[in-house]
Amino acid sequence: xxxxxIIVKTISSWVKVLIFMFGIYIIIFGHLTPGGGxxxxxxxxxxxxxxxxxxxxxxVEENLSLPVASKLDCVGALLFAAIAxxxxxxGAACFFWNFIQAEYLxxxxxxxxxxxxxxxxxxxxxxxxxxxxxxxxxxxxxxxFRPDVSVKEKE
Amino acid sequence: MAIFYVxxxxxxxxxxxxxxxxxxxxxxxxxxxIGFGASLMFLFLRAPDIAITQIVVEVLGLVIxxxxxxxxxxxxxxGDKEFFATVxxxxxxxxxxxxxxxxxxxxxxxxxSAFTAAAEAPGMPEPASQTYISQGLQRTGAANIxxxxxxxFRAYDTLGEATVLFxxxxxxxxxxxKKAKKLLEDPDx
Numbered sequence: 348x349x350x351x352x353i354i355v356k357t358i359s360s361w362v363k364v365l366i367f368m369f370g371i372y373i374i375i376f377g378h379l380t381p382g383g384g385x386x387x388x389x390x391x392x393x394x395x396x397x398x399x400x401x402x403x404x405x406x407v408e409e410n411l412s413l414p415v416a417s418k419l420d421c422v423g424a425l426l427f428a429a430i431a432x433x434x435x436x437x438g439a440a441c442f443f444w445n446f447i448q449a450e451y452l453x454x455x456x457x458x459x460x461x462x463x464x465x466x467x468x469x470x471x472x473x474x475x476x477x478x479x480x481x482x483x484x485x486x487x488x489x490x491x492f493r494p495d496v497s498v499k500e501k502e
Numbered sequence: 503m504a505i506f507y508v509x510x511x512x513x514x515x516x517x518x519x520x521x522x523x524x525x526x527x528x529x530x531x532x533x534x535x536i537g538f539g540a541s542l543m544f545l546f547l548r549a550p551d552i553a554i555t556q557i558v559v560e561v562l563g564l565v566i567x568x569x570x571x572x573x574x575x576x577x578x579x580x581g582d583k584e585f586f587a588t589v590x591x592x593x594x595x596x597x598x599x600x601x602x603x604x605x606x607x608x609x610x611x612x613x614x615s616a617f618t619a620a621a622e623a624p625g626m627p628e629p630a631s632q633t634y635i636s637q638g639l640q641r642t643g644a645a646n647i648x649x650x651x652x653x654x655f656r657a658y659d660t661l662g663e664a665t666v667l668f669x670x671x672x673x674x675x676x677x678x679x680k681k682a683k684k685l686l687e688d689p690d691x
Contacts, residue, residue, distance in 0.1 A: 373554070378644040381550035383652065389558040396565055417675065424668050431661060443657040448643050457643055464644035467653045470660075477664060481671040486566060488678045 351401050359401040366394040374475035378464040384471040388478025395483050404490050416484045423477025430466050430473065505546060513539040527568070534564045551648045 374387030399407045434444030448465025457463035513536050520532035537560030544553035634651050644650040652660055 378646050378649045378653075380646060381648070382554055383551065383646075383649055386551075386555040386558050389555070389562055393558065393562050393565075396562065400565070400569075420668070420671065424664060427661065427664060431657065443654070443661075445642055445654050448641075452643060458639060459645050464642055464650070467642060467644050467649055470653045470657070471649070474660070474664060478667065481667055482562065484671055485674055486562075488675055489566065490569070491678070 355401050359397050363394050363398055366390060366397065370394065370475075370479070374471055375468065376461070377471040377475075378467045379459065379461070384474030385478050387471070388475040388480075389482060391475065391479035392482035392486070396486055399486065399490065404487070408487070411483065413484065413487055416480050416487065419480035420477055420484060423473050423475075423480060426473035427470060427477065430469055434466075506543065509539050509543050509546075513543075527572075530564065530567045533567065534560060537563070551646075 370387045370390035370393075372387075373382035373390060374384055377383035377387065395407060395411065398410075431443045434440075434442055434446050437444060437446035437450055445465045445467070447469075448463075448467075452463065452465055462468075516532045516535040516539065520529045520536065523529050523532070537556065541553045541556040541560065544550075544556055634655055635647060638647045638650045638655075639645065642650040642654045644654070
């Protein structure tokens with residue numbers, strides 16, 4: 348499939364930036380406003396899905412290929428686990444200890460600001476990266492896969 | 503409160519149509535209607551976090567499902583239902599219905615937040631949700647209480663959820679890859 352008509356291509360090439368930026372906003376402001384890593388990651392993935400529907404699969408694979416997406420997925424998962432592990436080396440020494448908030452930000456008035464809440468924005472970033480990459484991977488894999496009829500006929 | 507019952511009725515009707523219709527594409531559209539009804543309901547119950555997640559996942563899932571149904575030539579389901587399967591499903595639905603009535607009698611009223619009901623119940627210790635609400639901002643510094651619960655107080659659950667997603671992606675990429683077809687075509691190699 349080589350994509351849709353020129354109207355769809357033009358409009359989606361304008362809209363993709365807005366969708367991507369909205370996803371980034373939802374992720375970064377996840378600890379202040381409704382949203383968070385999961386919803387923002389799905390929005391990031393949906394901007395790539397829009398590109399895939401409008402321009403065809405080959406165009407998207409040139410921008411974000413399958414190995415790169417799987418590496419991003421793994422980086423997100425490892426980042427989230429690493430944030431959890433870092434809690435073991437500080438203060439209360441327990442898994443998922445919010446060490447940045449407890450050690451550095453506890454005395455300062457940081458509430459309702461962008462840089463606050465310690466590890467929560469970092470976890471949001473990791474989860475957003477992970478969810479976006481993995482949902483993009485699912486759709487890429489599902490669209491490359493075609494049930495092979497010829498093999499059954501040979502048997 | 504009437505809007506909830508209207509939405510519930512809408513969702514139930516859409517679910518029935520999605521199960522009973524012969525056309526796959528209209529079944530997919532009905533599933534989309536269920537999802538959007540659910541997200542509207544979350545919005546009216548003042549849960550914008552889950553409403554955003556629901557509507558975004560619904561859009562993405564609908565795109566995948568429509569693409570999957572259009573890619574197949576056979577979009578009409580034919581064939582009669584078996585008698586035994588119908589009887590078994592009716593019995594199971596009846597048992598679940600009876601259990602659901604029992605469960606719903608213990609729940610607080612529809613639309614009332616659970617922690618309010620738990621706090622007003624006599625003879626109960628103070629629930630953990632009260633601590634999350636009263637000390638969430640002070641302890642974690644996050645203005646969004648949902649975020650502070652999901653990523654700080656209950657971060658284990660989020661780790662488990664991320665692991666579930668990761669495992670399912672591994673399964674999908676292993677089963678649906680290109681190279682498996684080449685192996686099938688010449689089994690000698």
